[in-house]
Amino acid sequence: MSASTEASAIIEYFKRKSIFITGATGFIGKQLVEKLVRSCPDIEHIYLLVRPKRGHAVNDRVKELVAGPLFNTVREINPNFAEKISALQGDILDPNFGLSASDESIIIEQCHIVFHSAATVRFHEPLRLAIQMNVASIKKLLALCHKMKKLQSIVHVSTAYANCNRNDVAEMIYPPPIQPGKLLEASEWMDDQVFDVLTNKLINDRPNTYTFTKALAEYVISQEAKDLPLAIIRPSIVGSSWREPIPGWVDNYNGPSGLVVATGKGMLRAMIGSDQAIADIVPVDICVNMMISIAWHTAVKYPKTIPVYHCCTGHLGTLTWGKVTEYGLHHLDTISLESAIRYPNLQFTENRFRYHCLRTVQEVFPAFLLDCYMRIIGRKPIFLKLSDKIYKSVRTLDFFTSNSWIFPNDNSVSLQNEMSDIDQKIFGFDLKELDWFSYWRHYCMGAKQFLLREDLARTAKCRIRYQRLKRLQNIIYFTAIALIIKLVFFKSFKIRRIFVVLFRLIFAGLSAITAKIRL
Structure with a gap:
């Protein structure tokens, strides 16, 4: 081990520590596991709460996880890293997470650190399910943590938008509009249809059930975890990795990733939002570095109150949705x-009428024509259905692409200042050097390589296809304009004469400018 590694207080702290992680098969969870086994090689063990899925046993799911390209770097450093990772079968929806007596005993007797990132990230999940996954799971976790004999630190992953009904969101836990206990009780007996009818009234000025239930979960923590070493991290919109272990790594279609793919495929052409609104996107590796740093700080400092850390980029003020589109x-x-x-x-566009016009002309009508073509050649029409799916997905983002928030990061800055230089280098989350233009290049490349799993060697051929599509698009546009001009203007002889004279003047002016440039 190098001298620089030996000097790391965080790496030293994680030596011989056992860790329990929920949500390890999710986007943030995967990155967290990779970072821990790569940067803290002397960890004792990592236990992952995993549920069987589509006939795959939990051990098979973990083997598939660690076999992915995300772990290529650590695999080169330590080929046996997976020996320190074990799956514990369970589900956050089940009582006590569905843990067996032996697996529960492992957590109680051996684990020192808990990372809780399991949650539903679907914005419009039915309220009953969102409550069970995002709120009830917290109560189960805290009950388990109160039994743990070696517990030193808990990090709960919330969201910066838990309180998006406020413009200026402090690093604190806000009281909810309704007591979580009442909703938890109601979710056990109330009829689904009644619950769905009450949803809009319950979430009130929040845009969806996700942000609402995340706020409820924080309040549950404030009431039931006062005696536990717990901290909350609130990431904003989590995007692809910036630097580690692979620039541009991404594995899901949530948030910006879906926009990159849908736009790159030519299916998404318009969105409701403001070009000037702040796009508060944080790289996943920055989020994970902060989580690990928070776990260390919580364990060694044991704060008297539950600290909240914003993990955001909006305070930089350098990325807007207009820039996201441009880059x-x-x-x-x-x-x-x-x-x-x-x-x-x-x-x-912020104008909803204009948006629906744009979507009809640029998305729905072309999808209809493509489906007609698919029927003619005897294949199943898919484009209208796909267009509708994209529409429903991007409409969940309207609220976030139309508004901007202020997320002060005083606690995050304070944490960074308490870290040594070597720890800031290994687990740093300072974004001052982040070049968004370069970041989006890696993001697009990552979406192509890791999300769509396309062959990078075929990129040149894909670009040729793009150029053909661009020429075809221009031909269609100019043809449409010519038809409109002919139908509208050329019916009148006088208007036709005016148009011809105007066109000649424009052409003469452009010719004169071209001649001067040549000289």
Whole structure:
């Protein structure tokens, strides 16, 4: 081990520690496991709460997880790293997480640190299920943590948008509009239809059940975890990795990733939102570095109150949704995706009427024509259904692409200042050096390589297809304009004469400018 590694207080703390992680098969969870086994090689063991899925046993799911490209770097450093990772079969929806007596005993007797990142991230999950997954799971976790004999630190992953009904969100836990206990009781007996009818009234000024239940979960923590070494991290919109272990790594279609793919394939052309609204996107590796740092700090400092840490980028004020569009379209021109149906383009508008007009003309009508073609050649029509699916997905983002929030990060800055130089280098979360233009290049590349699993060697051919689609698009646009001009203007002789004279003047002016440039 190098001297620099020996000097790391965080790495030293994690030596011979056993860790329990929920949500390890999720986007953040995978990155967390990889970072721990790569940067803290002397960890005793990592236990992952995993549920069987689609006939795959939990051990098979963990083997599949660690076999992925995300773990290529640590695999080169330590080929036997997976020996320190074990699956505990369970489900956050089950009583006591569905843990067997022996697995529960392992957590109680051996684990020192808990990372809780399991949750539903579907914005419009039915309220009953969202409560069970995001709120009831917290009560189960805290009950388990109160039994743990070696517990030193708990990190709960919330969201910066838990209190998105406020413009300025402090690093504190806010009282909810309704007591979580009452909703938990109601979720046990109330009829589904009644619960669904009451949803809008219950969530009130929050945009969805996800942000509402995340706020309830924080309040449950404030009431039932006062005597536990617990801290809350609130990431904003989590995007692909910035640096570690692979720039641009991403494994799901949530948030910006779905926008990159849908735009790159030519299916998404318009969204409701403001070009000037802040796009508060944080790289997943930055989020994970902060989680590990928080776990260390909570254990060694044992704060008297439950600290809340914002993990956001909005305070930098350098990335807007307009910039996201600009950078994304620029890089998609060269990092072209396979099987695109149109040349990529995306525009935000705050006018809902204009949005629906744009969508009808640029998304729905082309999808209808493509489905007609699919029927003619005897294949199943898919494009209208796919367009509708994308529409429903992006509409859940309207609230976040139309508004901006202030997320003060005083606690995060304070934590960073308490870290040594070597720890800031290994587990740093300072974003001052983040170049968004470069970040989006890696993001587009990562979506192509890791999410769509496309062959990078075919990128040149994909770009040729893009250029053909661009030429075809221009031909269609100019043809449509010519038809409109002919139908509207050329019916009148006088208007036709005016149009011809105007066109000649414009042409003469452009010719003169061109001649001067040549000279």
